[in-house]
Amino acid sequence: MVLHMIGLGLSDERDISVKGLEAVKSSQFIYLECYTAILMISRERLEEFFGKPIIEADREFVESGCEEMIQNSKDNIVSFLVVGDPFCATTHSDLYLRCVEQGVKVEVIHNASIISAVGCCGLQVYRFGEIVSLPFFSEKWRPYSFYEKIKKNRENGLHTLVLLDIKVKEPTEESLARGKKVYMQPRYMRTHQAAAQMLEAEANLKQNVYSEDTPCMGLVRVGTATQKIVSGKLSEFLKLDLGEPLHSFVICGEMHHIEEEMYNYFLYKEGQEGVKLIQEESKEESKSEDDEDDQ
Amino acid sequence: MVLHMIGLGLSDERDISVKGLEAVKSSQFIYLECYTAILMISRERLEEFFGKPIIEADREFVESGCEEMIQNSKDNIVSFLVVGDPFCATTHSDLYLRCVEQGVKVEVIHNASIISAVGCCGLQVYRFGEIVSLPFFSEKWRPYSFYEKIKKNRENGLHTLVLLDIKVKEPTEESLARGKKVYMQPRYMRTHQAAAQMLEAEANLKQNVYSEDTPCMGLVRVGTATQKIVSGKLSEFLKLDLGEPLHSFVICGEMHHIEEEMYNYFLYKEGQEGVKLIQEESKEESKSEDDEDDQ
Incomplete structure (x- = not known):
């Protein structure tokens, strides 16, 4: 049928x-x-x-x-x-x-889909380049392939939508080796983790693709009642906790006038409702999350 | 409220x-x-x-x-x-x-939106570059700016979604000069017109961005009961009439295995239902449509 x-x-x-x-x-x-x-x-x-x-x-x-x-x-x-x-x-x-x-x-x-809904941040969907996926780094596996794609987008003045890793029903490596699958807790990358990983890639590859001061936007829970859009410099996102998943991230390219106005409207303001500052403990927590992969 | x-x-x-x-x-x-x-x-x-x-x-x-x-x-x-x-x-x-x-x-x-729904043609939305808009050429105005964008996408192996011009409630130039607006009939660019304009740009700019043999896809009336997806070489689209609007066009970049399979599945077959061959008369008609802008 x-x-x-x-x-x-x-x-x-x-x-x-x-x-x-x-x-x-x-x-x-x-x-x-x-x-x-x-x-x-x-x-x-x-x-x-x-x-x-x-x-x-x-x-x-x-x-x-x-x-x-x-x-x-x-x-x-x-x-x-x-x-x-x-x-x-x-x-x-x-x-x-x-x-x-x-x-x-x-x-x-x-x-x-987030691919078109990303327009709600005010950046024109026509001015995005190739979409980039950012996987969770583990101690042994830190792939920087996204960096080259962001580079090309930025050379052309284009924005980049960064889709953040989702790990749902992933078997642990250990269990795969044993032949009997045991699943990890679901994990969803958040914007502060994305910012840290992206800055690490820049620090290692040093091609000035972006910097701590590059304008970025975090889009979280798009389409839900608790949706939040926050703009700011890449390094600012290191210390902002935008809450529950799903998170997406945007690295802004050249902005037109009206795009800039929207960017400014969404700028992070100290003490903004629904945005917490990352505490040292949660940094530790996110670190130990990273380590899970290596068990 | x-x-x-x-x-x-x-x-x-x-x-x-x-x-x-x-x-x-x-x-x-x-x-x-x-x-x-x-x-x-x-x-x-x-x-x-x-x-x-x-x-x-x-x-x-x-x-x-x-x-x-x-x-x-x-x-x-x-x-x-x-x-x-x-x-x-x-x-x-x-x-x-x-x-x-x-x-x-x-x-x-x-x-x-067509921007995400374009995935229904089987090409991965993650592998598209910058979106391109193709305006109706007139005798005096034949902008080739789309060509440079397609070039960059193709250099990176990416697909290009080409959005075809829509002219709805456009005042005639003549009426603008007179200060009292008279509106033209709505016009919607179709894939055969898009193919002709794109080949003209290549013939003039000669940078081998694409050729008559470049794999392309036409997506028409996406999401409606009469939706049609047709793939073929760029020059083949010159002679195919995919019917009523809206039409969108895709220039394929490098295709992965599963993308190629979908491309082959949608290949134009002679006598295919819902696809007519462009007649000489309708070519004339589309020519006179082009001339309208110059009145």
Whole structure:
């Protein structure tokens, strides 16, 4: 019959489109992709809103090909829910192709993604260069490949959207070696960690791609009631705690007049509501988080 | 009180989010921004769906500062509807700032935009460079500035999303000179026109940024029931008529394995449903369309 690939948007159960909700209501099976992005609400709340049970599709489910879901889609109406927009992750192209090869019709219902919603910070989406992903550094693995991409964007005067690492249902290295997976606690990179990692790359590669004074913006919980946008110099973000996930980060390129006005409107002000200063203890805590990878 | 800036998404009245619909239903005034993008359905259909009247906010309304809307937002709940995502056009930053300066709370409700939805063609959104806008050429005005941007993207192996010109409620030059505006018919650039203009730029600037054989993709009416994605060489698009607006175009950069598979899946096949061959007459027609600007 049909597989609806439905974007859930950025925040809660009411971000689904009317069309998406109708598709869900007509479905016999509902799967939720829950590893490339995180749902800001519980699965139970989503189930209650839909009045239907939801099957969680974790990393293993998706990477092993979603075979069960494709089979179900042959004779049923099935919904596959994806946080944000359904095509902002690679593996869904693979799913799409496998469906059409097996005669399953795929209907895509788009929704907001941070890639377009980033415009709410006032920087024009047309003036962004390549998107960069920033992974959690561990003691042994500190990849600086993002640095070169930011360099090219900045050479062209473009802004850079930095997507911060999400580790959900990641097996520990130790457990992989033993052959029996044990999963780590979910981890979400926050803007102060991102700032530290980026400054470390600059300190080591020394190509003056950016500096402590480079204008940046932190976008947290975009689309939720507690959304916050804060702008300031890169080094300022080292000491700002913007709270709960999800966090995204922007390195500003050349700003036009109206972009500058928005940047100034969002400037961090001392004692700003919802922004805490990083305490020494939480620095320690974030340090020990970093070490987790190396166990 | 509050101004809700609400994205309508890509296609019809049911692309609004549940949250957006609730905001509209609670509003005393509803404005529709109707010049930076086009609504694929009639305003009347939208009014019927909402059960409320909608005030059209055209270019003059928005550029003159939306004063009436801001004033109404001081004591009422107001919705400002924008096709796609509300922050994919500059002028809304300006509106945002003017609202907050005057004490009007602004709530943004995001939605799908072609900028993220472009992922449905199978190319990874992470591998796109700067977005390019392609304006209608006229006899006297043939700006090639897009060429340099595409060049940079291609040097970095990145894909380029080319947004095709939309001319809605454009006054004729003649009427501007006379001081009494007369508006042209709306015009929407289509992929065959885009291909012709891009090849002209290459023929004149000769920097081998792309060629007749460069892999490209046409994305038309994304998110609607008649959506079509077609891939092929740039020169092939010269002769393909992908039908009604809106059209977007992609110049592919280096493709990964799964991207290539999607590209091949969407390859134009002779006689493909919904794709017509450009006839000589329609070439003439598009030529005379081009000339309109020069009257």
